[in-house]
Amino acid sequence: MSDNILKIDGLQVAYGGIKAVKGIDLEVNRGELVTLIGANGAGKTTTLKAITGTLPPCKVAGTISYQGQPLASNKSFKLVQQKLAMVPEGRGVFTRMTIHENLLMGAYTRNDKAGIEADIDGWYAVFPRLKERSAQLAGTLSGGEQQMLAMARALMCHPTLLLLDEPSMGLAPIMVEKIFEVIRDVSQRGITVLLVEQNARLALQAAHRAYVMESGLITMSGDARAMLDDPRVQAAYLGE
Template sequence: MKENVLKVSQLKVAYGGIKAVKGIDLEVNRGELVTLIGANGAGKTTTLKAITGTLPSCKTEGEIFYLGKQIRGSQSFQLVSQRLAMVPEGRGVFTRMTIHENLLMGAFTRDDKAGIEADVEKWYGIFPRLKERSAQLAGTLSGGEQQMLAMARALMSHPELLLLDEPSMGLSPIMVEKIFEVIRNVSAEGVTILLVEQNAKLSLQAAHRGYVMESGVITMNGDAKDMLNDPKVQAAYLGEG
């Protein structure tokens, strides 16, 4: 029996009279990389924000279980201490803090000083550009550098579940490939990941399973490799068929 890290049941989110998410079910099992793909405005980011308690005032219904515990309605800061980390769309780095300070903020729930220092060096090794600029304010970095920093900062918390919201958005092709290389490597280390992404081809190539979201509903789910070869997915999201 696979262990659910995240289980979402009949999630509905409405902003006033606008139903952004219309009763979706999805689950992520331990060690999986699951991707949620769909066009802009499909409700993907709203789903992540509902999971993490970062939605503005709106009506939310349904159940969200993280590690077997109901978390719908929880505050985001409570979830960080439970090792649920999110890299938001737009990166969300602390712009007036240095790269090094941002990384240390990622580990603020930890107290293993030697382990924290080792992890900082690990991420400097993976992203040498961050090490070169470690004393630079994060707000002065390029978009790609900020995405590197946001991912490294989230992983400094040793998350049980990592949520990634559009990590490739606005990046150059070479930077997109680097970010996906890191996503694949982190997944290979056993970190459980839910990836929301418009680049359907790269995300399905990296993932174990996938969900397709359209206009607030899940229209398809299954093995990621099977979905890559599905004519409907190819026609709608891969520019093929």
Template sequence: MTDSVLKISGLKVAYGGIKAVKGIDLEVNQGELVTLIGANGAGKTTTLKAITGTLPSGKVEGDIAYLGKSLTGITPFKLIHQRLAMVPEGRGVFTRMSIHENLMMGAFIREDKAGIEADIEKWFSVFPRLKERSAQLAGTLSGGEQQMLAMARALMSHPKLLLLDEPSMGLSPIMVEKIFEVIRNVSKEGVTILLVEQNAKLALQAAHRGYVMDSGLITISGEAKALLNDPKVQAAYLGE
């Protein structure tokens, strides 16, 4: 795992006089599942939005390199053509489209019709609830079902890097378990993942490496297993 997929150097994000991210370095290598954990307001989501160029306002400094090339100035919608996909906080499904149409939108850059249909069947087998409701409008689904759909839609693009922003937020414990099972399996298939998550224990149990973010700074980083056993991490984020 030495090939860098994402490399962030000296990232700073400010909204007026408020410094949300204060100069962080972070790297995700080929095939890794890396998690960014921290309390609410630590700057985790802002970091993801800086990567994807989707900050509505705010001054961004530093360098963000994806597959060795800077993302500075790249229009967000072009990222999917470079096989970078994000499942945003709040899911962001197309509410007035059916489940099947949402999945097709995830594959809009692809032209292999047989492969697209095979992938839809694959995700229907992973998430049987979606198959049962394939013609249903996405806006009528429960939060957990929308999260399933958002993940499947992103994976339809065959991403080289998958960004996940708080996938467990607002879900029932049984649904959280299912979502993390899928995250682990997708990682085992070789998809490179950067996971932002408030459930630090689940995130570190699934990840190879982790970064702890606090007040806009990376305060601790290392192997996920080591972070799980770090007294500071346990006290602050694991309730131990």
């Protein structure tokens, strides 16, 4: 049995005459934390949306397999039942629901009531600020608190694969530090993670392997820590 959790072969995405993704190959193996870094507009978020079937109308070619099965025919809302969860760019919390209700929504595919409540208590322990505000509407939270909630909600389904799209975007440095601490912890728990992130240094420090995306193409791939010392990566993404 293959260790591939996610395998992308020749993915192309075009909006009219504009090619956002130009034929990329990418794979994430069981237990890995893999990061996809690159500048704004490189095609990173488009790649994640292609995986989850949440792209606007466009032309898509290539194959995407999850645990050996093609994803193309699946509706995006069914992915959580298959233990594939995504924390989207912009967090996507249910603003008119409380924190507690958001977490319950993350577990909607489950029916083990005691286990769900135990998991909620577990994430409240990781994010004490959420526990303090559990009855507060999610739309009234700060950006960092919403990011905590979005991550905890996604993890409530016990995902096999967790997709994270720009989790540090717009957050204060102390909050970024907390979010990456949790990302590393999630990886250590054995959850497979694909992380799209503009903060290349933090992403490479946390990840096992990395891909660099430029103008819709994968231009580099390899060991994440080694990329920290690569002059091309330093010049383009690390400000060195």
